[in-house]
Amino acid sequence: MPSTLFVCTANLFRSPLACAFLRRNITQSVYYPTWRIESAGTWAAEGLPAAGEAQRIAQEYGLDLSAHRTRSVNVELMHSFKLILTMEQGQQEALQIEFPDAADRVYMLSEMAGVRANVLDPAPGSAADCRRVVREIEEWLRLGYSRIIDLALGYPAARRSRSDTAGRSTRPAEPTP
Numbered sequence: 001m002p003s004t005l006f007v008c009t010a011n012l013f014r015s016p017l018a019c020a021f022l023r024r025n026i027t028q029s030v031y032y033p034t035w036r037i038e039s040a041g042t043w044a045a046e047g048l049p050a051a052g053e054a055q056r057i058a059q060e061y062g063l064d065l066s067a068h069r070t071r072s073v074n075v076e077l078m079h080s081f082k083l084i085l086t087m088e089q090g091q092q093e094a095l096q097i098e099f100p101d102a103a104d105r106v107y108m109l110s111e112m113a114g115v116r117a118n119v120l121d122p123a124p125g126s127a128a129d130c131r132r133v134v135r136e137i138e139e140w141l142r143l144g145y146s147r148i149i150d151l152a153l154g155y156p157a158a159r160r161s162r163s164d165t166a167g168r169s170t171r172p173a174e175p176t177p
Contacts, residue, residue: 002153003080003082003083004081005085006109007085008042008088009043009087010045010121012070013122015087018085019039021137021138026149040074050070057134082151085108085148086106086109088119089108112145112147112148121133
């Protein structure tokens with residue numbers, strides 16, 4: 001079964017939104033009925049709803065985060081997903097150290113598009129900061145979609161050497177108004 005776990009810090013904004021965007025994008029896939037897409041945080045309190053701004057922005061995109069509840073990464077989660085995508089390099093490194101058996105399945109979201117760039121936490125930022133982060137997440141998912149599918153399906157050929165993306169740190173282009 002294809003599976004993807006998105007990880008950010010508090011599991012309040014970035015990872016639940018990335019999860020919702022991928023779910024929406026994958027609905028046309030033949031794998032959709034069996035695809036497992038979830039989120040967690042490296043430093044998350046248990047059981048909180050998604051941040052209010054995340055819920056508002058999600059609604060603007062036709063996404064629903066009302067059922068989301070925060071949770072922390074744990075051994076069971078790390079071992080039950082074929083692909084784990086973090087928002088920041090520090091999260092990636094922390095998970096690879098804490099869960100060495102899953103290290104080869106942990107990537108930064110941007111790596112799916114062949115670059116290494118952090119998707120920074122917008123908190124405590126403005127609504128404009130939040131929207132910028134949402135555009136980044138959506139763009140990284142779009143650019144890395146085919147690699148996400150391959151890795152979530154467990155195709156070993158998709159696991160390029162990490163050196164393929166070393167030293168590159170570009171951001172997705174800002175959309176034109």
